Amino acid sequence: MMNFSLVDVKSITSNEPRSNFAETDLENLADIIIDTGGIARPLVVKMTGVESYTVVDGHFEYYAAVIAREKNPRQCEMVNAFIISPKDEDKIFKQVAVYRRLDSENKAEIKTPIEENKNNSKLISKNNEFNLLEKQINDLRSELAQERQERQKLYDTLRLIENQIPKQITPLEAFNSLPLLELTFRLRTASLNDKKAVQIAESLEKERKKKKFESLKDVMERVKVTSGKKQIKGISGDKMVDIVDSWSRILFV
Structure with a gap:
């Protein structure tokens, strides 16, 4: 089985060495490939590795395509080809051998008027095949271009949606950046009473003005509140766990 691609x-x-072909002929075909956007006779290739191929038939067309790509890399980056599967390789080689023998015999024959007419008919048929193939290539290019546009639109839409989604901040960022009133309210959501929440929020604001908190442990060590005549830790380890757990269910923006 052969896949067209x-x-x-x-x-x-x-x-097959490039020197087997006349450079003038290769240059002429390369210019035609650039003008038409493709080759009329697709290459027959077999896969030799991941994304690598070798020519089975169409060596002349291949070298012309190489020259066309050198002249116009953007337009002639791709070439149409039939990719043969390993299990069909022997059958395809037999076909290629038959075609090559026929080509060789045709070149050696003396053309009669009847043969000229046959050749003209073949030429017309080849032109029709070329026109059909050119249409298929153009249709494929249009489909690929449309697919690229649709993918770009989808990407732009997803990026727009992503930018509109509020970004959640971490508890450490909250301790370092939330305004005093907002911080007090958030502390109250962690089951702190109003007085304790206000004391901790004020201590947080005072300490972070001196230096930003570097970790939650740093918060627990530096935040102090007054209890009687003593200064004690405002947030214990257990209370920090409660705060983080409570805030994980709240979207800070």
């Missing part, structure tokens, strides 16, 4: 010219190699 567009293949990167850079991923293809040929075991």
Whole structure:
């Protein structure tokens, strides 16, 4: 079975020397490829590795495609080709051998008027095949361009939605950045009474003005509140766990 596909010219190699073909002929075909956007006779290639291929038939067209890509990398990056599967390789080689023998015999024959007419008919048929293939290539390019546009639109939409989603801040960022009133309210959500919440919030604001808190442990060590005549820790380890747990269910923006 053969799959028709567009293949990167850079991923293809040929075991037939380029010197077997006249450079003038290669240059002429390369210019035609650039003008038409593709080759009328697709390459027949087989896969030799991941995204690498070798030419089975169409060595002349391949080298012309290489020159076309050198002249116009953007337009001629890809070439249309039939990719043969390993299990069908022998069958395809037999077909290629038959076609090559026929081509060789046709070149050696002396053309009669009848043969000229046949050749003209073949030429017309080839032109029709070329036109059909050109249409298929253009349709494929249009589909690929449309697909790229749709993917870009989807990406832009997702990025817009992502930018509109409020970003959650961490408890440490909350301790370092929330205004005093907001901080007091958030502390109350962690089951602190009004007085204790106000004391801790005021101590937090006082300490963070001196230096930003570097960790939750730093918060517990530096935040003090008055209890009688003593200064004690405002937030114990257990209470910090309660605060973090409570705030994890609240979206800070």
